Amino acid sequence: MTGSHPVGGAGRFAPSPSGDLHIGNIRSGLLSYVRARQTGRRFLWRIEDLDRVKAGAAESQLAVFAELGVTPDEPPLVQSERTGKYSAAIAKLAADGLVYECYCSRKDIAQAPSAPHAPPGAYPGTCRSLGEGERESARRRLEANNREPALRLRTDNRKHHIDDVVLGRVDALVDDLVLRRGDGVFAYNLTVVVDDAASGIDEILRGDDLASSAPRQAYLSRLLGEPEPGWVHVPLVLNEDGQRLAKRDGAVTYQQLRSLGWTVEDVFAWMQQSLGFGSDGPRWKSVDDMVDGVDFARMLSAPTVFVPPADS
Structure with missing residues (x-):
């Protein structure tokens, strides 16, 4: 080498x-x-x-x-x-009031009215501000279908950017992204941030189809108190x-x-x-x-x- x-x-x-x-x-x-x-x-x-x-x-x-x-x-x-590490990261975010349960299916999200100027697929915030009674009712509905709620990050729902070696400035909306799916699998955006920080990854090179997810991951890195890596999208x-x-x-x-x-x-x-x-x-x-x-x-x-x- x-x-x-x-x-x-x-x-x-x-x-x-x-x-x-x-x-x-x-x-x-x-x-x-x-x-x-x-x-x-x-x-x-x-x-x-x-x-x-x-x-x-x-x-x-x-x-x-x-x-x-x-x-x-x-x-x-x-x-x-490393599933314990991902659970610990969610617990840290939850302690800061930044995690909530989401009871929506993909169909629910697709059919919900989207916020003005939000990109296709952005989470519309359906479960963000539910009262406890509404949450309990939604939990029972999922349990009846052998499903569990997903866990989402409570973000500021604003555009953020990263600076990329190849692409320059990349802007994207950071919506309330999934941290753990309803089937219990930890979400990509969480796991890569936790693992990159643990491994000392300070520059990420990958395909440019993932560039739009970089502002989300940079935002999550900051919430977890980790340094933001550099970016090279090819x-x-x-x-x-x-x-x-x-x-x-x-x-x-x-x-x-x-x-x-x-x-x-x-x-x-x-x-x-x-x-x-x-x-x-x-x-x-x-x-x-x-x-x-x-x-x-x-x-x-x-x-x-x-x-x-x-x-x-």
């Missing part, structure tokens, strides 16, 4: 172990590693296994990156082993229809590409072309070449379309 290991900060890659990684996931993970090495940070790995999990997927994902020359600097953090890899790349789009996973004859060198050559550095010097053959060759100030800002190779 290239670069020094610092005393302090870190970057991370945090895939869900729901199956094999496609080439777009891999590009984001490699860029996270590259950014960490270029800036003297540790590179960490997190297994986000609170929801959909496929047996053996986490180990397979780590093995793919090892074959590409990348291993994390510390053992992976596993979210399913362009996505799309399919031929201009949609986010998915495993249904043909030979898009590392294993599929290898079975069609791609080598590790071919993977890095594609990374070089897709990021806009194809005319820069010699062809990339390894992750060290990628660390040396990526310039985030010059990287293509537009998404890349991946055309899967045909099975010959």
Whole structure:
């Protein structure tokens, strides 16, 4: 591996172990590693296994990156082993009067009148100011259907912003986001904030489809007394229809590409072309070449379309 290991900060890659990684996931993970090495940070790995999990997927994902020359600097953090930490974070927020029960279904939220200028999907505040009698009635209604209330964060319902290395200023409304779902699963926005703080993550690189959630996470970090990380949101890899790349789009996973004859060198050559550095010097053959060759100030800002190779 290239670069020094610092005393302090870190970057991370945090895939869900729901199956094999496609080439777009891999590009984001490699860029996270590259950014960490270029800036003297540790590179960490997190297994986000609170929801959909496929047996053996986490180990397979780590093995793919090892074959590409990348291993994390510390053992992976596993979210399913940290539920007590998430409960403690909610308890801290609740002690400050910032948590309330929500009894709404997705259908309820979709059908409720939205606040003026609120983006689609923003929580309309239905359960925010219910009286105790109304809450008790709603709890009984859920219990009759074997459901539990979700827990939401009481926010200021205002726009907040983050400053991103690639995108610049990103503004988004911070509505009353879910902290724990009605099925008991802790919500993404909570878990990533708690885990990033615990791991010393001070810069987050990920796909730009997640940029709109960054102001929410920065807001929640401040409420929990944690420092806000830096942000690097990179362009996505799309399919031929201009949609986010998915495993249904043909030979898009590392294993599929290898079975069609791609080598590790071919993977890095594609990374070089897709990021806009194809005319820069010699062809990339390894992750060290990628660390040396990526310039985030010059990287293509537009998404890349991946055309899967045909099975010959």
